[in-house]
Amino acid sequence: MGDQRICNGRNVLKTLACPIEGTVFTPVPHRGKSPARNIRQVKGWAATRSRGVGQMDDSNNNVEPFPSMFLPENGVIPLHGHPRWSEVPRRSRRTDGGISRTVDMNLPQSTLHRRQSRDNASEVDNEAISNPREERSNLFNLATDSLQGRPNRLERPETFSGWLQRLDKRLASTVLVLLLLTLYFASNNLSVLFLDHSPYDLDSASPDGTLGILLHPEDHSYRRPRQLTEYWNVTSEYRAPDGVLKKIYLINGQFPGPLIECRTGDRLTIHVTNQLEKAEEKISIHWHGLNMRGANAMDGASGFTQCSIPPNRTFTYDFQIDSDSVGTFWYHAHSDVLRGDGMYGGLVVHGAKDRSRDLERYRGEKEVLFLIGDWYHRSAPEVLDWYMSIRGFRNEPVPDSMLINGAGKFTCSRAVPARPVVCHEKWRGKTPGLFDDSLRGIPTRLRIVNVGQLAGFTLGVSSGSLTPLTVDGGQPIIGTPADSVGILHPGERVDILLQWDKSIKLADWRMRISFDQENFKYPNLALQSHQSFPFFTSRTIDTASLMHDWEMGLETPRTPFALDKARADVTPPHNYDKIPHTADHTILLYVKTEQRSQFGNHPMGFINRTSWAPQATPPLPLNTLPRESWDSHQFIPFIPIPKSKPLWVDIILNNLDDDSHPFHIHGYNFYVLSSHRADHGWGSYSPYAKVGDTAIKPNLNLVDPLRKDTFNVPRRGYAVLRFRADNPGIWMFHCHVLFHMASGMTMGLLVGGDDGHTNIDSEALDYCRSL
Known part of the structure; x- marks a missing residue:
């Protein structure tokens, strides 16, 4: 080769002098470390740790820092091939047995500037090698800086980061951990503003009162139907139902709104006036579970049957309770997401009773209403905005707290730094009772409503027994005594008979509520998913001791009752339709939450x-x-x-999501003929599948299916729902998870009409035009 010559029997570059005879350099993989730290001795050379890791020394203490990655076995040292090395040659000197040898190599340009005077000298610079330890340290730093692409450290002052790198690693790690802990606790303290006194109503439920709402069926079941007239004013105010200050909606200054307790045949006339301040705060009220037979325009579904009520305007809801609507219901806002900020209340319809037969029954049995649900410390529009934005990563927002009839207990120290709150320790760490002491030992009917936005829950007792009686709109079920009942999903209701165990001491009588976490995709440290409450006001419970019971497993249910496996009680005198073997009409549906570019990649319900x-x-x-x-x-x-006769309609609802969806139908009750959750795959079902399809075929229950208006369709599964279409109107059908409904998981059913054309409601049209 023209640019090489023979040296010790090997080809070397002409620009390089012959290395010492018998010396061989072998490249060593540097395994992610600096190349200069992996040089190994082959013949006559020693890697001396005392003189600096990665430097080679011979018996005369002359040092050269040769990076292993540039030392091939043929003895050629192609340092000039690296783009950061100068083309200007430099002579590096070493001695062996008194004979001076020279090796030409290329060093960084900065090194040449550093030692320009030595390059011009013809003899050995004794002063330069008088301190070999300092010399090799500088060369080692220069070589490693150049190889790693860093500026020459000899040309700039030492920075703080450089000083920190030279500290002992353990000391640096300790300092970093202490700094992070300090920042965390500082930010956590800043996330909570503790209040001892406030002009706002921080205790919406008195610690001396009870959390349960005592009902009076004896005042309604034995009287004649009558006209009930209410005047409601909707306002907003800052309150702290669980100790955390938040703007909530009030009806006549109450949260939850006023209780409606009536009987079948009553006529309700409710004048609702919107006294909110913002123009976008439009409202409507839906009467959840009532069939609204012959009163489609009063259903309260904004966008379907009415215009929302703007501020400073009034709308009158006027309808009659039909004989089929007996049981536990509730009302709530059905415009935007106002339900999430407290616009809801209880609605109980009692059936007509024979005074001579049932008076003694009500003397020996009491009824208590519980509106239970999850609660967020941010406003519902803020929570929805988070869910629809990229920050949510398509995860449903996990709630922060739990409320029972508008009251709860939140531990202020659990507040998350990312969501600062104004907090007040309610009840001073003590949880009030559910019932008045006068109910002790009396069988009690618990009317339970899930008014939440996302989470289902299971309800249990530490003593006594719970026997489910009815679901949703009064459908009797075959219940067995248990110590827990669930899961009750948003919009669903259940009536339970609570019977006491008098052998248990009073201090052990408590009720526990546990959120179902299937739809919780991330942990929320602020939420206490399991909470317990004493039965009676005379036995308050320390909240800390209750959490200890959960952690130790002392509150684990032993005999649960699964509501999704319940069967209807079809024995007389219960009224029950004769369900046909086949439907006259079938609607096949597929629901899923998706992100599409035409919707800005927001999670949308389809x-x-x-x-x-x-x-x-x-x-x-x-x-x-x-x-x-x-x-x-x-x-x-x-x-x-x-x-001739109404049609029987099947809704086959396939859930293609990894979330469950509690679907609610307006204007009807349906029979749950089948429900399935797949162990793998999508678990969908279509009656129009081709012959030989391996999809799971449902076993339809035509004997004793549940009759409901809200049913939870399991993730990656389906449900077959059948109803008799005999109530004309435009009826909404939607997921009752607030964020899913607000993002579009809604449809409707047009029942009746003239060949598919709607009958224009002139009164509703006149109201909309008047706004």
Whole structure:
């Protein structure tokens, strides 16, 4: 080769002098460390740790820092090939047995500037090698800095980071951990503003009172039907139902709203006035579970049957309770997400009773209403905005707290730094009782409603027994005594008979509520998912001791009752429809939450690839518009009502999500003929599948299925729901998880009408035009 010559029997570059005879350099993988730290001795050389790791020394203490990655076995040292090395040669000197040898190599340009005077000298610079330890340390630092792409440390002053790197690693780690802990506790203290006294109502439930709402069926079951008139004013105010200050909605200054307790046949006239301040705070009220037979316009579904009530306007709801609507119900806002900020209340309809037969029963049995649900410390619009944004990563927001009839207990120290709160320690660490002491030992009917936005829950007792009686709108079920009942999902209701165990001492009588965490995709340190409450006001419980019971497993249910496995009680005198073997009409649905580019990649709820939004042009409810003017967001199948007899309709609801979806139907009750959750795959079902399809075929229960208006469709599963279409109108059908409904997981059913055309509601249209 023209640029090489023979040296010790090997080819070397002409620019390099022959190395010492018998010396061989072997490259060693540096395994992620600096190349200069992995040089190994082969012949006559020693890697001396005392003189600096990675430097080679011979018997005359002459040192050269040769990086292993540039030392091939043929003796050639191609340092000039590295892009950061200068093309200007330099002579490096070493001696062996009194004979001076020279090796030409290329060093960084900065090194040449450093030692320019020595490069011009012809003799050995004794002063330069008078301190070999300092010399090799500087060369080692220069070599490693150049190889790692760092500036020459000899040309700049030492920085704080450089000084920190030279500290002992253990000391640096200790300092870092202490710094992080200090920042964490400082930010945590800043996330909570503790209040001892406040002008706001921080104790919405008195510690001397009870959490349960005592009902009076004896005042309604034996009287004649009558007219009930209410005047409601909707306002907002800052309150702290669980100790954390938040803006909530009030009806007549109450949270929850006023209790409606009535009987079948009563006529309700409720004048609702919106006294909110913001123009976007429009409201409507839905009567959850009532069939609203013959009163579709009073259903309260904004965008379907009415225009929302703007501020400073009034709307009157006027309807009669039909004979089929007996049981536990509730009402709540059905516009935007106002339900999440407290606009709801209890509604109980008692059936007509024979005074001579049942008076003694009510003397020996009491009824108590519990509105139980999850609670967020941020406003519902803020929570929805987080869910719809990229910050949520398509995860449903996990709640912060739990409320029973508008009251709860939050430990202020559990506040998360990312969500600062104004907090007040309610009840001073003591949890009040559920019942008045006068109910001790008396069998009590518990009417339970899940008013939450996301989470289902299980209810249990530490002593006594719970026997489920009815679900949703009064459907009797075959219940067995248990110590826990669940899971009750958002919108669902259950009536339970509580019977006392008089052998248990009073201090051990408590009720426990545990959130189902299936839809919780991330941990929320602020939430206490398991909470216990004493039965009676005379026996308050220390909250800390209750948490200890949960952690030790002392509150674990032993004999649970699964509501999704319950069967209807069809024995006389219970009224029960004769369910046909086949349906006259089938609606096949697929629901899923998806992110699509045309919606800005926000998580949107879809039913058969349609995401619902209110009618845009013109912005009127659907019952005021002809069907042909509805836009593409209105997925509303038509179901005719023949003159001969009503049709039986099947809704086959396939859930393609990893979340469960509690679906609620307006205007009807349906029979749950089948429900399935897949162990693998999507678990969907279609009656139109081809022959030989391996999809799971449902076993339809036509004997004793549950009759409900809200049912939880399991993740990656399906449900077959059947109802008799005999109630004309436009009825909403949607997921009752607030964020799923607000993101579009909604559709409707148009029942009756003239060949699929709507009957225009002139009164609703006149109201909308007057706004």
